Amino acid sequence: MRGPPGWLVRSARAIGWPVVSNDSAAPEVPRPAGPVPIVVLVSGSGTLLQALLDASADPAYGVRVVAVGADRDGIEGLARAQRAGVPTFVHRLRDYPDRAAWDRALTEDAASYGPALVVSAGFLKLVGEEFLERFGGRYLNSHNALLPSFPGIHGPRDALDYGVKVAGATLFVVDAGVDTGAIVAQCVVPVEDDDTVDTLTERIKQAERPQLVEWVGRLAREGFRVDGRRVLLGDSAGGADPR
């Protein structure tokens, strides 16, 4: 995958946030002062979201969760956002005539908060073309398996069924495939002989939370670009320091 195309760079910059790009014609702009705004998408208990909320309480982290979106009501992830005073929005697939209409509503709501990055943290829906056109190259997903093994929504179960000896989590830049985007970071945990899906899922999450916090912070603070299968941080990407 190439870096974001020129029009996407311009649309990100239109809201005041630089996207480091392969497009040498796209002018660099200085990063605005203040924390980098992110929108987080959730479908469940939201412990990854909580890790981001906790980290962003420290101004030195440099990231602010400006909104939390979900595909369902009544989940602890939304309650965590509300307790933190963060606005929420919900779009249930079944409330829309088709998937494209749902994708458009999700895209528009997320975009209305002006995020520099969107982060899926346990969001159990595939986003569509409109979402990827708006947020392509700046939409991250944390997945509870060591990609490219065990994509989908049952990573720990599929890993156990296969009999692997290590499992883990992958943070990647989402593309149009399912869990196929360029990898930002991976962490590894052992699989124990007596593991159940629940124990392995929890062990993975314990490693996944600090990984997510560390890398969302670095990507947001330093800028990045996608070069083929590699994700390069601002300085190593040869781009201008976004600060």
Ligand SMILES: Nc1nc2c(c(=O)[nH]1)N[C@@H](CN(C=O)c1ccc(C(=O)N[C@@H](CCC(=O)O)C(=O)O)cc1)CN2
């Ligand atoms: N276009 C993409 N959207 C998203 C990706 C992605 O790689 N490409 N990653 C996800 C999260 N994800 C795993 O990390 C994931 C989410 C959902 C599915 C999926 O098959 N969902 C079904 C519904 C399944 C169900 O609810 O039982 C669906 O959307 O219809 C696979 C992987 C974030 N979005």
Ligand SMILES: NCC(=O)N[C@@H]1O[C@H](COP(=O)([O-])[O-])[C@@H](O)[C@H]1O
């Ligand atoms: N493929 C998507 C997927 O399965 N995502 C996984 O859901 C969990 C969310 O936990 P949380 O709700 O406690 O943050 C995380 O482990 C995340 O990788």
